[in-house]
Amino acid sequence: MIGRLNHIAIAVPDLAKAAELYRTVMGAKVSAPKAQPAHGVTVVFVELPNTKIELLHPLGEKSPIANFLARNADGGIHHVCYEVEDIYAARDKLKAGGARVLGDGEPKIGAHDKPVLFLHPKDFTGTLIELEQV
Amino acid sequence: MIGRLNHIAIAVPDLAKAAELYRTVMGAKVSAPKAQPAHGVTVVFVELPNTKIELLHPLGEKSPIANFLARNADGGIHHVCYEVEDIYAARDKLKAGGARVLGDGEPKIGAHDKPVLFLHPKDFTGTLIELEQV
Numbered sequence: 001m002i003g004r005l006n007h008i009a010i011a012v013p014d015l016a017k018a019a020e021l022y023r024t025v026m027g028a029k030v031s032a033p034k035a036q037p038a039h040g041v042t043v044v045f046v047e048l049p050n051t052k053i054e055l056l057h058p059l060g061e062k063s064p065i066a067n068f069l070a071r072n073a074d075g076g077i078h079h080v081c082y083e084v085e086d087i088y089a090a091r092d093k094l095k096a097g098g099a100r101v102l103g104d105g106e107p108k109i110g111a112h113d114k115p116v117l118f119l120h121p122k123d124f125t126g127t128l129i130e131l132e133q134v
Numbered sequence: 135m136i137g138r139l140n141h142i143a144i145a146v147p148d149l150a151k152a153a154e155l156y157r158t159v160m161g162a163k164v165s166a167p168k169a170q171p172a173h174g175v176t177v178v179f180v181e182l183p184n185t186k187i188e189l190l191h192p193l194g195e196k197s198p199i200a201n202f203l204a205r206n207a208d209g210g211i212h213h214v215c216y217e218v219e220d221i222y223a224a225r226d227k228l229k230a231g232g233a234r235v236l237g238d239g240e241p242k243i244g245a246h247d248k249p250v251l252f253l254h255p256k257d258f259t260g261t262l263i264e265l266e267q268v
Contacts, residue, residue: 001160001161001162002160002161002162002182003182003183004182004183004184004185005139005142005182005184005185005187008139008142008214010259010260010261011259012259013259018259021231021258021259024231025227025228025231025232025233026135026136026216026228027135027136027227028135028136048136048137048138048139048216049137049138050138050139050184050185051138051139051184051185053139055259072260074255074256074259074260075259075260075261076259076260076261077211077214077260077261080142080211082160082182093159093161094159094160097155097158097159098159099159121208122208124155125144125145125146125147125152125155125189125208125209125210126144126146126206126208126209126210126211127144127209127210127211
């Protein structure tokens with residue numbers, strides 16, 4: 001069912017500093033910051049040959065990563081995103097397998113303008129997992 | 135400098151259960167467990183089309199992931215591994231950029247029989263990073 005690793009999302013306390021670190025010290029191709037107010041984050045994309053890293057920083061009052069950064073002041077890996085072909089079929093299979101979908105269980109339009117949902121970390125070895133339909 | 139994402143390593147408290155979760159609920163191709171006594175872990179490889187996940191469980195008395203699992207009882211993402219072409223050149227560039235290499239700073243032969251080193255999470259937005267020469 002799960003396909004490619006779409007991205008790894010890393011929450012960072014200082015977006016400009018993290019982007020510069022990946023650009024200069026790691027020698028990676030790094031995008032300009034992109035504000036995504038509907039998702040409560042500003043994002044910098046780090047391009048790798050086979051996938052990407054998304055550096056996330058809170059934006060606005062109700063950012064979904066604010067609590068995570070409060071608990072992890074240095075930053076840290078926030079979630080991983082796997083691609084699926086059919087997000088409704090994936091959701092139904094996951095729920096039948098006992099996995100909990102976060103929120104109301106309905107896919108939402110995610111940061112890449114594609115349907116996404118998030119799975120409960122307690123059901124996936126402590127890992128917050130996003131599924132994105134591609 | 136950094137190339138492909140070689141793998142994401144997830145430490146898990148129950149390897150058989152985690153492998154079964156990825157195989158049945160996530161529908162991924164999952165290897166048999168492989169004991170790596172020199173590295174203090176038993177590993178299950180989850181193959182994705184563009185990269186892999188390594189599910190790690192402690193093996194032996196001095197496993198490098200034992201403390202992590204003591205702090206994260208459900209498991210969690212332990213590290214990410216980026217590929218580099220020349221690990222000595224990468225190390226020197228990182229050190230010149232102010233990043234700390236863990237241990238004595240010399241590459242070791244890693245779990246894939248290739249030279250690896252680990253970078254201090256405090257220097258990389260809270261993320262433990264492994265570099266592997268490919």
